[in-house]
Amino acid sequence: MRDKIATLGLRRNSQRTWSEAEDAWLTREYGSQPASALAQDLGRGCTAIYARAGVLGLTEGNAPRWTDWEDAQLRAGFERAIAVAQIAALIGRPLSGTITRASTLGLRHPNNPPGWTEAEAARALTLAAEGHRYLDIIERMVAEGFPRRTKAGFGPHLRKLGYGRGWGRLWTPDEDALLSRVYTDGTSRTPLIERLGRSTSSINWRVDHLGLRGTHANRNGFRGGPIWTEADITTLRDHYGKMPMTDLAAKMGRTKASLFTRANLLGLVHGYHRPWSDDDRRALALAHAHDIALPDLATALGRKYAAVHKFAEKQGVRFGRRARRKSAPTLQDILGLSPRP
Structure with missing residues (x-):
């Protein structure tokens, strides 16, 4: 049994602590080899590699090329109708990358619903992996030109595609440390979902279990524009509804859309109408x-x-x-x- 598990590249959920030598080796090799290769060398799971890399603050550049071993695991997983997300977590690849690789290899999941094209199935799985709700996925795909699916049938069909994330794995100390850091720093939880193969509900359950509460260090969120200062908010309160929005946007160096959004959050009412002379x-x-x-x-x-x-x-x-x-x-x-x- 152990030999077979090793041959398949599977790992039990180990609580074995990381040594200084392992940390040093991972720091040196991370990003240069696939996570599956690192996991085999260290005798650990791919999620453990990603979790430890996150704890150590390691980053990687472009994804390494797929190895023959990874392709073999992907083919075997599809032949046995294993959930795609579980395959991705086992071989240490993001769900979206796993779906793309399967498409490149010409693989078709045995549970692919009748009437669904490969492009539709891949897009549905990708949006689900990003955490979108089923109704949002349906509307997005309709806008992209795919057939409209009913809400009642979409969920079961998505699960038939092999969509599923957690399967009862215990949370490791490194994963707990990463989750705690996310709530301390106010950063995104998306990497935990993609890299650790955890579902949103699983993460929410663990958050409640650990009693975590966000400090909201990034109170303005992950925005691309300038942060709203107290002076900006004061200017908006003083002039909103008293001058044309085009002029106010030019005065504040922002778009009208951003002004309307912030005003709505502040509960401001416009009420400006240029009088008729x-x-x-x-x-x-x-x-x-x-x-x-x-x-x-x-x-x-x-x-x-x-x-x-x-x-x-x-x-x-x-x-x-x-x-x-x-x-x-x-x-x-x-x-x-x-x-x-």
């Missing part, structure tokens, strides 16, 4: 009398079509369908027209 009202009446199209009038007034249309409706002025002019009139052109009796 006497000239604007006269231009509205003249444009209606001289068969000027509403889009041309909106351009001349420097307002949005929807805003002009709404105001005209409130005044009881209906433009209907009108042909647009080859050369759009300016506000001065409209004001220069004579009123019709």
